[in-house]
Amino acid sequence: MFSYRHAFHAGNHADVLKHTALLCILQHLTAKETPLSVVDTHAGAGLYRLDGDFAQTSNESEEGVLRLFASQPAPRAAAIQTYMAALRHYNPGMADGGKLRIYPGSPVLAQHLLRAQDKLHLFELQPADMRALRGNTEQLQANSRQVQVYHEDGFAGALRLLPPPSRRGLLLCDPSYELKSDYAQVHAFIGAALKKFATGVYVVWYPIIPRPEAHELPRKLKALARQAGKSWLNASVTVKSSAKSGIQLPGEKVKRPGMAASGIFIINPPYPLKGALQSALPELSRALGQDHLAGFKLENGEASSQRP
Numbered sequence: 001m002f003s004y005r006h007a008f009h010a011g012n013h014a015d016v017l018k019h020t021a022l023l024c025i026l027q028h029l030t031a032k033e034t035p036l037s038v039v040d041t042h043a044g045a046g047l048y049r050l051d052g053d054f055a056q057t058s059n060e061s062e063e064g065v066l067r068l069f070a071s072q073p074a075p076r077a078a079a080i081q082t083y084m085a086a087l088r089h090y091n092p093g094m095a096d097g098g099k100l101r102i103y104p105g106s107p108v109l110a111q112h113l114l115r116a117q118d119k120l121h122l123f124e125l126q127p128a129d130m131r132a133l134r135g136n137t138e139q140l141q142a143n144s145r146q147v148q149v150y151h152e153d154g155f156a157g158a159l160r161l162l163p164p165p166s167r168r169g170l171l172l173c174d175p176s177y178e179l180k181s182d183y184a185q186v187h188a189f190i191g192a193a194l195k196k197f198a199t200g201v202y203v204v205w206y207p208i209i210p211r212p213e214a215h216e217l218p219r220k221l222k223a224l225a226r227q228a229g230k231s232w233l234n235a236s237v238t239v240k241s242s243a244k245s246g247i248q249l250p251g252e253k254v255k256r257p258g259m260a261a262s263g264i265f266i267i268n269p270p271y272p273l274k275g276a277l278q279s280a281l282p283e284l285s286r287a288l289g290q291d292h293l294a295g296f297k298l299e300n301g302e303a304s305s306q307r308p
């Protein structure tokens, strides 16, 4: 069932977009003293080696984070600089000219910004990734009660935690979409979560691939946000015209086309996020773009008090 392993994809262009936005949101949310709960429904292993066998099978980081670090002129947008600074933190050798070898996933990046009063809840189903996640977060965390790792379905488990005690929370929903049913599950999950915790900040990553369910997901999320009267942002980055070559990863039955674009949909985005993405997206698409179809999109909807 679980052929997807994020280690094959760590640091790809989708991770760059998702993690740049995630850190930017967390920076704003942690500016207020009130405790924050972060829930990662699909956490992955937490830390990845870019020079390990997994990452080197597909070399996706070369089209992602490594390309970003090599880009000239270096990106200036604050959100990208925060992201790059976080990666340097986990790669101290870079200060002496060393390479980026370790890629921190969403659990570790979140942990990087959280304060003593905050909580991090991590869900992961794949047994080996879950064990790695436990090890990686235990190694990094200062306060053992701050981070909880659950070996269970993130869609079901996360709903149990809503609303968080302080009524301040960020929820990242980042499935692999390995199963076609993931698209419908994300939609149902966000609908149910908004009912339990209407003021939460929701971040959903989605692939932009030629599949009807993938096209429809952002449209359906917009409808959910509108129905709930909530503001939203939808940001995407395209790095190349289309899948130029495919790769078959160990354990996977089908050849996986190289993904050309992906997006993030955010409900209840913190106010400064739109401006931060307006500065960051052109630079991301310039740094990561491979051909004339590279580009970005940013659309948004305002909150309204009217419900249909």
Ligand SMILES: C[S@@+](CC[C@H](N)C(=O)[O-])C[C@H]1O[C@@H](n2cnc3c(N)ncnc32)[C@H](O)[C@@H]1O
Pocket: 002, 004, 005, 006, 018, 040, 041, 042, 043, 044, 045, 046, 104, 105, 106, 107, 123, 124, 125, 126, 129, 152, 153, 154, 155, 174, 175, 176
């Ligand atoms: C795209 S990866 C997560 C990457 C991670 N959020 C990051 O940004 O570093 C998706 C992960 O979800 C896990 N997974 C798949 N189905 C799941 C489920 N129902 N609940 C929790 N985790 C699941 C997979 O094993 C995989 O590790």
